[in-house]
Amino acid sequence: MPLDPAYKAGLVGHLPVKFQSPKFKSCLDSPLTQFNKKESEEMALLPEVKKHYGKQKFFIDGEWVESRSTETHPNTNPATDEVISELPQATGEEARVAVMAAHKAFKRWRDVSFRDRARLLFDMRARFEEHSEELSRILVQDHGRTIEEARGSVRRVIENIESACSALYGLVQRNEHMDQVAEGIDQYLLWEPLGVFLIITPGNIPMHAWSSFVPYGLAAGCTMVLSPSRQCPVASEAICKVAQEAGFPPGVLNLIHGGRTVNKEILSQPQVKGVGFIGSNRAGHELFELCGKLKKTSSINGNGKNHVVIMPDADLDSGIQWLLRGCFGMSGQRCLGTDNVVIIGHIYDEVKERFKEAASRMRLGYGLDTETELGPMATRAGKEKVVRWIETSLSEGAKMVLDGRGVKVKGYSRGYFLGPTILENVDVDMPMAKEEAFGPVSALIRCESLDQAIEWINTKTHLGHTACIMTRDGRNARKFIREVNVGNVGVNVGVAQPYAFFPLGSRRESFAGTAKSRMASMRLFMDEKTVVTRWV
Numbered sequence: 001m002p003l004d005p006a007y008k009a010g011l012v013g014h015l016p017v018k019f020q021s022p023k024f025k026s027c028l029d030s031p032l033t034q035f036n037k038k039e040s041e042e043m044a045l046l047p048e049v050k051k052h053y054g055k056q057k058f059f060i061d062g063e064w065v066e067s068r069s070t071e072t073h074p075n076t077n078p079a080t081d082e083v084i085s086e087l088p089q090a091t092g093e094e095a096r097v098a099v100m101a102a103h104k105a106f107k108r109w110r111d112v113s114f115r116d117r118a119r120l121l122f123d124m125r126a127r128f129e130e131h132s133e134e135l136s137r138i139l140v141q142d143h144g145r146t147i148e149e150a151r152g153s154v155r156r157v158i159e160n161i162e163s164a165c166s167a168l169y170g171l172v173q174r175n176e177h178m179d180q181v182a183e184g185i186d187q188y189l190l191w192e193p194l195g196v197f198l199i200i201t202p203g204n205i206p207m208h209a210w211s212s213f214v215p216y217g218l219a220a221g222c223t224m225v226l227s228p229s230r231q232c233p234v235a236s237e238a239i240c241k242v243a244q245e246a247g248f249p250p251g252v253l254n255l256i257h258g259g260r261t262v263n264k265e266i267l268s269q270p271q272v273k274g275v276g277f278i279g280s281n282r283a284g285h286e287l288f289e290l291c292g293k294l295k296k297t298s299s300i301n302g303n304g305k306n307h308v309v310i311m312p313d314a315d316l317d318s319g320i321q322w323l324l325r326g327c328f329g330m331s332g333q334r335c336l337g338t339d340n341v342v343i344i345g346h347i348y349d350e351v352k353e354r355f356k357e358a359a360s361r362m363r364l365g366y367g368l369d370t371e372t373e374l375g376p377m378a379t380r381a382g383k384e385k386v387v388r389w390i391e392t393s394l395s396e397g398a399k400m401v402l403d404g405r406g407v408k409v410k411g412y413s414r415g416y417f418l419g420p421t422i423l424e425n426v427d428v429d430m431p432m433a434k435e436e437a438f439g440p441v442s443a444l445i446r447c448e449s450l451d452q453a454i455e456w457i458n459t460k461t462h463l464g465h466t467a468c469i470m471t472r473d474g475r476n477a478r479k480f481i482r483e484v485n486v487g488n489v490g491v492n493v494g495v496a497q498p499y500a501f502f503p504l505g506s507r508r509e510s511f512a513g514t515a516k517s518r519m520a521s522m523r524l525f526m527d528e529k530t531v532v533t534r535w536v
Contacts (some may be wrong), residue, residue: 016301035515041418046147046368049137053085053234056257058094059241061101062250067094067257070361073280074195075233078144078376087233090256090480092265095225098254102196102223103271105251110193110221112249118168121219124246125161128154131242134261135235137208140367142235144376144416145330147367156500157211157239162216163500167522184536190529192220194273194297194466198266200287202279203231203378204333204438207239212504212517213276213299214243218252220525225272226255227263228341231378238441261335264290272299276517278335281509288512298513299524301506303436304335304465308494309453309480312345314470318492320358322350322470323442328420331377332386332440334508336466336488339424339437344447352424352444359420359442364409376409376416377439383416386439390421393432393443399425404440428460435464450476458485464508466496487511 055072055491057064067088075085128135135157136150145153177188197217201209206228214417217224228236240255256262260283267275267290274297277284283303291298310319326338343351365372379382387405394400404419424444426433433443447453457467468490475489487505490496498504503520515524 017019026209043128044371045366046370048141048368049134050084052083053237055086056088056233056237058088058090058098058238058257059244059253059255060094060098060251061254062106062244067091069094071075073230075142075230077141079412079415079417081380081416084141084458085234087230087257088365090258090262092262093498095258095262095266096257096269098225098256099196099266099269099271101251102225102254104223105223105249106193106195106223109223109249109252112221114168114171114383117219117221118165120248121161121165121168121215121248124215124243125158125165127242127245128158128161130383135207135238135242135367138238139232139235140375142232143204143206143378145367146372146375149330149375150367153205153208159500160208160211161215163519166501167216167519168219170522180498181532185532185534187530187532190531191220191522191526193526194527196223196269196272198263198272198275199224199226200263200279201226201228201236202276203229204330204335205278206232206235209278210236210239211500213521214253216521217231217276217520217525218248222273222524222525223252223283224254225254225266227258227303228255229267229451230257230259235259263287267291267296268294272296274514274524275300276521277301278517285509285512286444291513297515298511299515299517299521301335301504301517302510302512303438303463304337304506304510305340305434305436305461305463306336306338306459306466306486306496307340307342307453307467308338308468308470309342309447309450310344310347311359311450311469311471311473311476312347313472315348315472315492316347316351316354319470320354322468322492322494323355323396324358324362324420324494326468327442328359328440329495330376331375333378333382333438334495335436336497338468338494339441340433340443340445342445342447342453344450344453348444348446352401352422355442355444356422358414359422362420364407364417364419366412366415374420374440376412377418378416380416382438383418386418386437386441389432389435389437389439390441391421393423393426393430396430396432397425397427397433398423398430398443401444422535434461450479454480454483458483462509465506465510468493468496487516488494 071089139150367375401422404421407419487495505514
């Protein structure tokens with residue numbers, strides 16, 4: 001599809017030459033282009049993209065720039081505890097410069113034609129497909145998850161970009177027109193982009209969270225200032241580099257490494273119209289309150305305390321595998337993962353023993369080892385926090401079924417590993433049954449009936465991300481779907497993870513704001529304008 005002449009003259013001409021050519025060298029400067037995925041998997045341990053990524057930079061107004069800050073933080077590989085990059089802490093002035101670059105770019109980006117915006121999004125999707133293996137391995141190095149989990153995360157990014165393309169074309173249906181609403185009067189509805197947005201991504205899903213907002217904001221015609229968590233800065237930088245390969249004009253995408261103080265500084269700028277956030281409730285609710293004071297739009301996605309209910313008729317051969325994924329996938333570090341396993345009736349002992357046996361066989365190791373099933377925690381502090389959570393739970397009366405605290409992983413003695421941990425004798429009024437563990441920890445809870453399980457989910461925690469049920473009975477599944485007060489419901493799955501073209505429908509204190517993420521975030525980035533005309 002050729003570019004409109006006005007677009008080419010007004011925008012592309014301002015891009016660095018390397019962003020105008022689709023054939024320039026990989027932005028990641030990676031040796032992985034010589035590796036075929038299938039060939040590389042013949043080796044148990046896949047090569048790292050780089051051993052060390054150096055001091056990280058900010059991306060402002062189309063350029064990678066060194067920070068002027070003297071404050072830096074070491075960033076480590078969770079499996080080895082080796083430093084893989086140095087992370088600068090952005091200053092308030094650098095944050096304001098990024099905002100002004102985004103504001104300047106918005107004035108032109110919003111006027112880019114529909115088809116040219118679509119072309120750039122489709123090209124961005126192709127770039128992520130091209131670099132998917134590189135991005136996956138970087139994510140393993142930076143976060144600690146397994147290579148298959150990382151490849152799944154990158155696939156979710158690509159799906160979100162596809163969904164954003166769909167949302168862009170869907171604007172045709174949103175722009176309603178009605179002829180002759182009154183004598184000689186026509187009326188129509190426009191959806192217009194709001195402006196600059198702050199996007200804050202968490203350390204556990206730096207790429208997936210990025211794609212839950214950024215492609216949609218670009219499709220809407222907004223510009224972005226990205227402020228990722230300090231936990232996975234290499235992955236955040238890599239995804240920005242790949243996105244920019246598509247050739248977005250300077251200032252449309254900007255990246256700084258800040259923190260709470262800097263994020264509030266950005267959000268307080270009058271040019272910034274709102275925030276898309278995935279992270280902790282504490283940080284998210286602070287931003288939500290600030291948005292209220294400043295009268296800005298927001299999508300705040302926070303913590304979860306999620307349940308799986310196992311009915312007596314459940315298929316346990318498949319169900320145990322679903323539990324392993326729901327409770328221990330990504331080492332338990334995901335907001336849609338499962339903490340509480342609610343077991344109804346006489347199958348409690350069978351579920352406990354089969355779950356314990358399967359969990360105890362999980363292979364821990366470096367995520368670039370293709371045989372690894374469970375990687376390390378993302379940070380040492382995160383591991384220590386989960387260990388304290390386990391010890392507090394034991395002191396409150398819980399009993400250990402499977403203890404993962406003392407696990408040793410050969411060759412990775414300094415890694416932040418925590419094995420699968422299963423607790424029982426858990427009462428729903430205990431703090432551990434109400435608060436997110438955010439680690440590979442599962443609490444087994446006895447329950448008498450489906451009605452009781454639903455009541456617990458709806459009343460014993462203030463959070464509302466997900467709830468799943470395992471059953472062969474459609475009546476029980478339908479009852480569960482209709483009555484449970486969470487935003488994402490699963491039937492015979494371990495994680496109720498919506499695909500990109502569905503919103504993340506979280507409720508209660510797990511969400512606050514104007515619009516949900518993913519497809520629904522188009523409402524975050526845009527606002528309606530009604531036009532009434534008379535020509536006769």
